[in-house]
Amino acid sequence: MKYEIKKFHDGQVTAKIAETGDIHIKIRGNSYEDLFRAAAIKEAWDATNATHKTAVAKLSIFCLIGQRSDRRFNKGESFDLKVICKFINDMKFDAVSILHPHSAISLALIENSEKISHVTYVEKAYNQIGNPVLVSPDAGAYKTTHEIAEKLNADLVPSNKVRVDGAPEISIQGDVKGKECLIVDDLADGGRTFKFLAEALKKQGATKVFLYVTHGQFNYGFDELKEFIDHIYCTNSYKDIDDDFVTQFKLEGL
């Protein structure tokens, strides 16, 4: 470790660089404090490397806070992802990698950014289940899941979701009768999207329904989800989960 982080009683974070040279900071990035930690480390690193111009600083963010707020939802409201990305740009990293961002807007707003693909984790779930049909829950997930289906040589059933008064309405565009399905998406907040989709898939004859999300928040627990979902796969980008219902793929550095 090339740095130390300390926190004062009032919540202030402070960093100390232990060695000069290249640095690669890996954070969840799912809280403002995480971003401030990275900023403190980078500030100390810049000062330490002021005469070492060839050293490289990289930042990996595994679960970018505000990634869903990729537009100004209503007139008069703040565009939160823009504020967050401005803060990240101010740190001036040479490269910023973002694991499975919700949309391409994060990558467009962050300078020197690139995406870390989630294909490895989907592939692990796909192999553990034994070649299920992939299901993309909405238009946003279709493009990336289509790319993954091509790579894995898997069947893909697209589905569409529109929210009516906050509740998702589902239409499935393919035959899932007698098949095992793996829903693939970026994040689960409460997970209602997937509960409704799993119910619809089972009504159409799917034998088992599994869920893969990269960022597993599951803010309301698993009880409701267990009704129609057989098992969940996710990474620990957002938090560590200890539950038999969930298989978590641990990210290096967390």
Ligand SMILES: O=P(O)(O)OC[C@H]1O[C@H](OP(=O)(O)OP(=O)(O)O)[C@H](O)[C@@H]1O
């Ligand atoms: O766990 P849940 O509460 O069901 O939410 C999960 C869904 O919400 C997100 O999409 P979102 O509706 O934000 O996508 P949008 O960009 O189309 O608004 C995410 O990509 C999932 O599809």
